Amino acid sequence: MTRRSHMDRRALFATGAAAALLAATGVSVQASPSRKGRLRAALSGASRTDRFDARQDHGLFMQVAMAGAVFDTLTEVAADGTLHGELSTAWEGDARAQVWTLTLRDDVDFHDGTRFAAQDVVASFDLHRDTLLADVARVAVLDARRVLVELHRGDPDFPYRLSDPRLVMYPSRNIAEAMRDGIGTGLYRVQRFQPGRHFLGARVAHHYKDGRAGWFDTVELVALSSSAVRAEALRDNYVDAAELSDTADLADLSGITLLPETHAMTAAVSQGLALPAQTGRRWPLDNLRAAERWWMA
Structure with missing residues (x-):
């Protein structure tokens, strides 16, 4: 052409x-x-x-x-290049930047009406444990609004990596349906x-x-x-x-x-x-x- x-x-x-x-x-x-x-x-x-x-x-x-x-992702990069929270409101790492605690929004629903919670983060992370998140040693639910992420080695840029457009959040109870129909937040x-x-x-x-x-x-x-x-x-x-x-x-x-x-x-x-x-x-x-x-x- x-x-x-x-x-x-x-x-x-x-x-x-x-x-x-x-x-x-x-x-x-x-x-x-x-x-x-x-x-x-x-x-x-x-x-x-x-x-x-x-x-x-x-x-x-x-x-x-x-x-x-x-x-949505957990964090997003604003137009000026700064990192902002999206589904996560706060993130805190230990002194080695190896263990991170993510605090989540408490006012978010998926398009099917289910409430976004910590277990959805764990399930969404698990999809990428062999690729984007291969350096993640452990992901655990602390409570409905907090997730603990332990890395194999420290990474101060970990919150920035969470803005990757591939790290979208899915509803943990019906990921297959969400991937088929597009059920997000x-x-x-x-x-x-x-x-x-x-x-x-x-x-x-x-x-x-x-x-x-x-x-x-x-x-x-x-x-x-x-x-x-x-x-x-x-x-x-x-x-x-x-x-x-x-x-x-x-x-x-x-x-x-x-x-x-x-x-x-x-x-x-x-x-x-x-x-x-x-x-x-x-x-x-x-x-x-x-x-x-x-x-x-």
């Missing part, structure tokens, strides 16, 4: 995302975020074998759907999911991040493997954001913002979106968290 290849709209609409991609997004400019609108993004890296399984080697499509919408509940093609998430009615994040009513992700097609979708206002690493397919840059910057772009977004004063650069699309941090302009 050439750089100026045209989008096959019938093929795009076959993903089931037609209604969302045609939805209007024109709203008045505002200085502060408010709850409304739909984020529509065209991303690559999707596969027909995709599941909400953090052990899979996911592309950007599933990374944004999982870490940026449906699930994130701001968006799965409404429709077609592996390798399409994701639609709806904002949770009541969430512990209310008033701080999660400004879109819905989040729509469409998988498009061609960068030229993603660029055309953005140019023609079929999407609000597109994963791109080159401006060649955009031609006219009016009304388009390049992120994180022109010389190291990973995405292009319509100026119909409002962005925070600072966006994270650790991963694409504001540390994968565009769905929770951005809003409609």
Whole structure:
């Protein structure tokens, strides 16, 4: 496909995302975020074998759907690079940084209505004991809101590692179902999911991040493997954001913002979106968290 290849709209609409991609997004400019609108993004890296399984080697499509919408991690890296608590409110290590005590939020529910607790951390960690958490010697429940983690050797960066988007938290009693249907604690509940093609998430009615994040009513992700097609979708206002690493397919840059910057772009977004004063650069699309941090302009 050439750089100026045209989008096959019938093929795009076959993903089931037609209604969302045609939805209007024109709203008045505002200085502060408010709850409304739909984020529509065209991303690559999707596969027909995709599941909400953090052990899979996911592309950007599933990374944004999982870490940026449906699930939470224990800590998160803010846009300024500092570490903040997400499902964990505090962490404390011993003098050798080898034994850590994690304190958890007490106001978090999974999308199936079950309350998030310490046992969910243990079960979620166990999924990665041979990979990401191979240096973990022991994980134990101290009580419903505290977890003890002992490492084979000290690591002062352990709390930072907990922000890895693969270390999402699952409900311990039904992990298989959560991986199949996408049951997390994130701001968006799965409404429709077609592996390798399409994701639609709806904002949770009541969430512990209310008033701080999660400004879109819905989040729509469409998988498009061609960068030229993603660029055309953005140019023609079929999407609000597109994963791109080159401006060649955009031609006219009016009304388009390049992120994180022109010389190291990973995405292009319509100026119909409002962005925070600072966006994270650790991963694409504001540390994968565009769905929770951005809003409609």
